[in-house]
Amino acid sequence: MEHIVIIGNGIAGVTAARHIRKNSDKRITVVSTETDYFFSRTALMYIYMGHMKFEHTQPYENWFWKKNRIDLVKGYVNTVDHLNKSLILANGSSIAYDKLILATGSKPNKFGWPGQDLPGVQGLYSKQDLDQLEANAPDNKTCKRAVIVGGGLIGIEMAEMLRSRKIPVTFLVREDSFWNGVLPAGESALINEHILEHHIDLRLGVNLGEILADENGRARAVVIKETGEEIACDVVGLTAGVSPNVDFLKDSGIELGRGIKVNRHLETNIKDIYAIGDCAEQHESIGNRRPIEAVWYTGRMMGETVAQTICGNKIEYKPGHWFNSAKFLDVEYQTYGWVFSERGMKEYEQHFHWRDDKELICITMAFHKETKQFLGINTFGIRMRHEIFDRWLTEERDVFYVMEHLKDANFDPEFYTTYETKIVSKFNSEFGTNITPKKKSWKRIFSNA
Amino acid sequence: MKTIQNIGIIIFLIGLGIFSALPFMGTFKLDQGTFDGIVAEKRIKSDLFIQDIQQNVVGKEYNGMINLSSNISKALDNANEAHVKNKEYKKKIYTKSSEMASLIGKRSGSGYIVNNKGIMWMLTFGLGIIGALMFIVPQVLTLGKKGIKNDGIYHQSSTNRGWIAWLVFAFLVSFYMVLYFGSEYAVNWTYLVDPISESLSGNPAGHWFVYGFMYCVIMVVMAVRMYIKYRHNMYQMVRTTSVLFFQIIFAFLIPEIMVRLQMPYYDFKNAFPLDYDFFFQWNLKSLINSGGIGLFILVWGIVLTLVIVPVMVYFFGKRWYCSWVCGCGGLAETLGDPYRQHSSKSLFSWKVERWLIHGVLVFAVFMTGITLYSFFAETGTVMGIKTSGIQNTYSLAIGSVFAGVIGTGFYPIFGNRVWCRFGCPLAAYLGFVQRFKSRFRITTNGGQCISCGNCSTYCEQGIDVRAYAQKGENIVRSSCVGCGVCSAVCPRGVLKLENGPEAGRINPTQVLLGNDVDLMELVNNK
Numbered sequence: 001m002e003h004i005v006i007i008g009n010g011i012a013g014v015t016a017a018r019h020i021r022k023n024s025d026k027r028i029t030v031v032s033t034e035t036d037y038f039f040s041r042t043a044l045m046y047i048y049m050g051h052m053k054f055e056h057t058q059p060y061e062n063w064f065w066k067k068n069r070i071d072l073v074k075g076y077v078n079t080v081d082h083l084n085k086s087l088i089l090a091n092g093s094s095i096a097y098d099k100l101i102l103a104t105g106s107k108p109n110k111f112g113w114p115g116q117d118l119p120g121v122q123g124l125y126s127k128q129d130l131d132q133l134e135a136n137a138p139d140n141k142t143c144k145r146a147v148i149v150g151g152g153l154i155g156i157e158m159a160e161m162l163r164s165r166k167i168p169v170t171f172l173v174r175e176d177s178f179w180n181g182v183l184p185a186g187e188s189a190l191i192n193e194h195i196l197e198h199h200i201d202l203r204l205g206v207n208l209g210e211i212l213a214d215e216n217g218r219a220r221a222v223v224i225k226e227t228g229e230e231i232a233c234d235v236v237g238l239t240a241g242v243s244p245n246v247d248f249l250k251d252s253g254i255e256l257g258r259g260i261k262v263n264r265h266l267e268t269n270i271k272d273i274y275a276i277g278d279c280a281e282q283h284e285s286i287g288n289r290r291p292i293e294a295v296w297y298t299g300r301m302m303g304e305t306v307a308q309t310i311c312g313n314k315i316e317y318k319p320g321h322w323f324n325s326a327k328f329l330d331v332e333y334q335t336y337g338w339v340f341s342e343r344g345m346k347e348y349e350q351h352f353h354w355r356d357d358k359e360l361i362c363i364t365m366a367f368h369k370e371t372k373q374f375l376g377i378n379t380f381g382i383r384m385r386h387e388i389f390d391r392w393l394t395e396e397r398d399v400f401y402v403m404e405h406l407k408d409a410n411f412d413p414e415f416y417t418t419y420e421t422k423i424v425s426k427f428n429s430e431f432g433t434n435i436t437p438k439k440k441s442w443k444r445i446f447s448n449a
Numbered sequence: 450m451k452t453i454q455n456i457g458i459i460i461f462l463i464g465l466g467i468f469s470a471l472p473f474m475g476t477f478k479l480d481q482g483t484f485d486g487i488v489a490e491k492r493i494k495s496d497l498f499i500q501d502i503q504q505n506v507v508g509k510e511y512n513g514m515i516n517l518s519s520n521i522s523k524a525l526d527n528a529n530e531a532h533v534k535n536k537e538y539k540k541k542i543y544t545k546s547s548e549m550a551s552l553i554g555k556r557s558g559s560g561y562i563v564n565n566k567g568i569m570w571m572l573t574f575g576l577g578i579i580g581a582l583m584f585i586v587p588q589v590l591t592l593g594k595k596g597i598k599n600d601g602i603y604h605q606s607s608t609n610r611g612w613i614a615w616l617v618f619a620f621l622v623s624f625y626m627v628l629y630f631g632s633e634y635a636v637n638w639t640y641l642v643d644p645i646s647e648s649l650s651g652n653p654a655g656h657w658f659v660y661g662f663m664y665c666v667i668m669v670v671m672a673v674r675m676y677i678k679y680r681h682n683m684y685q686m687v688r689t690t691s692v693l694f695f696q697i698i699f700a701f702l703i704p705e706i707m708v709r710l711q712m713p714y715y716d717f718k719n720a721f722p723l724d725y726d727f728f729f730q731w732n733l734k735s736l737i738n739s740g741g742i743g744l745f746i747l748v749w750g751i752v753l754t755l756v757i758v759p760v761m762v763y764f765f766g767k768r769w770y771c772s773w774v775c776g777c778g779g780l781a782e783t784l785g786d787p788y789r790q791h792s793s794k795s796l797f798s799w800k801v802e803r804w805l806i807h808g809v810l811v812f813a814v815f816m817t818g819i820t821l822y823s824f825f826a827e828t829g830t831v832m833g834i835k836t837s838g839i840q841n842t843y844s845l846a847i848g849s850v851f852a853g854v855i856g857t858g859f860y861p862i863f864g865n866r867v868w869c870r871f872g873c874p875l876a877a878y879l880g881f882v883q884r885f886k887s888r889f890r891i892t893t894n895g896g897q898c899i900s901c902g903n904c905s906t907y908c909e910q911g912i913d914v915r916a917y918a919q920k921g922e923n924i925v926r927s928s929c930v931g932c933g934v935c936s937a938v939c940p941r942g943v944l945k946l947e948n949g950p951e952a953g954r955i956n957p958t959q960v961l962l963g964n965d966v967d968l969m970e971l972v973n974n975k
């Protein structure tokens with residue numbers, strides 16, 4: 001029986017394992033050093049905040065793995081020996097494989113800051129990081145202030161976590177507005193305001209100079225590069241992005257760039273070795289996507305795809321329309337299709353932005369300047385229907401059609417205030433159109449379902 | 450703010466403390482006239498019992514109900530024993546000793562509590578309400594901006610099965626024990642609400658009136674908490690208002706006012722088989738003897754269960770009843786909200802749930818079948834089964850122990866829907882309709898789920914919502930009461946309760962939306 005070994009029990013690896021089991025009777029082994037069982041990495045923050053316990057972040061009960069004959073090995077892989085098709089673990093044991101899937105995920109970036117390895121300085125990616133944060137910042141007496149370095153999704157999550165225990169937080173963001181490499185200006189501004197509302201000391205346009213140690217060698221303060229200001233703190237969170245966790249493969253013969261180089265079939269340069277999820281790097285970008293996509297959803301999609309290939313239905317990784325989501329403190333964010341920030345905007349891209357005058361709610365729609373084809377939407381504080389936007393993108397609808405049928409796309413809970421009328425009337429006045437939004441129609445919504 | 454809240458807790462605890470001490474307090478003195486009245490009213494023919502009470506109880510002053518009640522039950526047991534022995538069955542007293550004790554106790558109370566009902570109400574209910582509100586209302590500020598407010602739930606003793614939770618558990622269980630099995634100890638509580646009861650129905654309060662009143666008070670206070678906690682979520686605001694309305698108007702006020710108007714006591718929203726004694730002989734007789742209104746209630750009760758309930762479930766899901774109208778649901782969604790995370794999500798619990806709840810439904814239908822047969826055939830036994838025996842078994846095991854003691858008492862340990870999930874026969878019936886013929890579903894938003902587990906954790910019915918959401922599948926489960934909290938706590942906007950077309954309601958998928966379309970068709974159509 002063919003033995004499939006998967007390194008990494010995150011969403012990519014586990015999705016691959018589940019789908020291989022669905023489609024075949026192959027022997028499956030998942031190796032991980034992080035935890036015994038799969039858990040949802042995106043939920044780590046909620047454990048610290050007291051919304052859940054660790055066990056709640058595990059999507060499958062513990063009996064699931066044995067019942068589905070997925071062997072779990074807790075161990076750290078030191079070496080991949082592809083000549084002998086064998087893995088050598090840190091404890092000296094080895095595992096032979098017929099096919100190997102690398103799904104080793106990411107690790108937090110460190111950019112050589114002085115003091116970046118001091119006790120009290122940490123990232124937030126793994127279960128171990130969470131345990132460390134619990135030790136470093138159990139309450140606001142032990143941790144009188146925390147400084148977070150890096151204005152991305154993990155940074156703002158970490159700030160929210162610490163604030164849930166009333167720990168004062170200073171948030172250093174390199175950009176002059178939060179996440180504005182990704183978000184258009186209006187949205188980025190809305191999040192800036194929201195961060196301040198949560199009593200987070202947001203510092204825009206600053207970089208970390210160095211981290212200072214106290215007499216015991218623990219972090220005691222950070223120094224801001226630009227101003228030289230020293231900010232006393234007990235914990236420093238390094239959240240300046242992540243990069244593929246591939247150091248152990250350096251001498252393996254597997255081709256590496258920043259990540260593990262793969263073709264569209266998610267195959268590496270070595271036969272029978274595949275890479276999926278955060279650690280995989282496409283030779284060439286797919287559409288507007290980045291070669292490395294460290295996103296939950298793409299990890300899952302690559303897992304679904306590689307399982308097909310391994311089970312004899314060789315298939316390319318063909319992600320559909322881009323989508324993503326996040327939550328910035330209390331504001332939910334969803335995106336469908338492509339809306340670029342001013343920095344990354346395509347020359348044909350035009351934006352329509354609407355923001356409510358009272359609530360923290362806004363949307364930005366991107367469309368083609370000439371053809372008016374709808375390209376994508378960012379929504380803040382309004383939930384939208386994935387299926388509808390996916391369909392509209394496939395059907396290459398123009399922005400007028402989208403405006404007219406916007407009510408079909410609303411996914412907010414019942415009885416919520418709706419904003420389509422306001423949105424469309426602003427669009428009308430900006431573009432001289434005369435669109436009336438159509439009533440929501442179940443028939444249209446479920447026409448393809 | 451913190452100070453106000455702490456003072457609030459102290460005031461609340463004082464009120465609760467006095468309330469809890471009341472069963473052991475008060476002076477009771479039965480005088481001859483009152484006793485003669487009771488003998489006449491209850492048509493007591495047992496000379497032994499009358500003698501015993503006259504010798505040992507009448508004219509004596511008791512402190513607290515404990516001694517008085519034990520003397521009464523002793524007298525009653527001795528008398529009955531003697532009558533049975535002497536085959537004087539006509540003299541035997543069929544009133545339960547606990548009921549007799551509460552009747553005598555209620556009429557013989559004297560002293561401070563009876564004479565100062567208003568002050569005593571203030572010291573118990575009043576302090577409880579003021580204290581609780583002083584704790585709850587400042588949350589408008591202390592909880593910060595509107596949004597999900599689950600910070601620290603698993604860090605606090607009260608909501609993480611810590612010692613506070615166990616104390617609450619002990620209190621609730623004892624309270625229900627008194628209510629169902631020791632109503633004589635509730636006599637002092639009834640005095641507190643006598644004025645309210647008299648103004649509504651014209652009668653002094655019994656222990657069920659205390660319960661009904663308390664139920665409303667607790668729901669109102671805890672609804673204030675709901676309004677603050679979920680103020681970002683209109684669905685929760687509207688739903689909370691709805692359960693409050695139906696509890697106060699339909700379950701509490703209308704039945705009391707009907708009594709004043711010489712009509713039968715009836716809660717128009719309480720549907721059979723949750724209202725399990727609707728077809729009991731005494732109820733049918735009382736309805737038939739109540740003229741037009743009685744007949745109307747009889748027809749309404751049957752139409753409610755056979756037509757209104759299933760039709761509404763078809764259009765809106767069982768939520769229209771379970772989390773918008775029902776009293777059990779109302780308490781669960783207000784008092785029970787802090788405990789919703791304790792329902793077990795394991796596959797094992799789901800199996801237990803299906804056996805238990807459907808078992809209770811079968812039991813209820815079986816019991817009602819026998820009841821109706823004996824009503825029309827005018828017999829006391831059917832196929833060797835004593836009708837009253839099976840009725841009493843159901844009332845005790847399901848109606849009192851399961852629905853009350855376990856259903857509410859276990860809130861802090863097993864979550865707020867133990868009864869609704871494992872025991873309620875009406876929920877089982879509604880569940881069939883919801884699962885097989887309904888427009889209701891919780892829609893999963895394409896591929897947006899990140900498997901975080903908030904939805905499953907906060908599902909009071911123990912549904913592993915995530916198991917469906919992470920597969921891109923809609924949630925169509927018979928047990929879902931549509932409280933809407935999964936949708937509220939989802940950080941990525943994945944879940945939406947909706948009533949839509951039946952086609953495509955159940956949509957198993959292997960590959961989620963967002964991955965390549967050809968691949969999805971290939972796999973999903975396989």
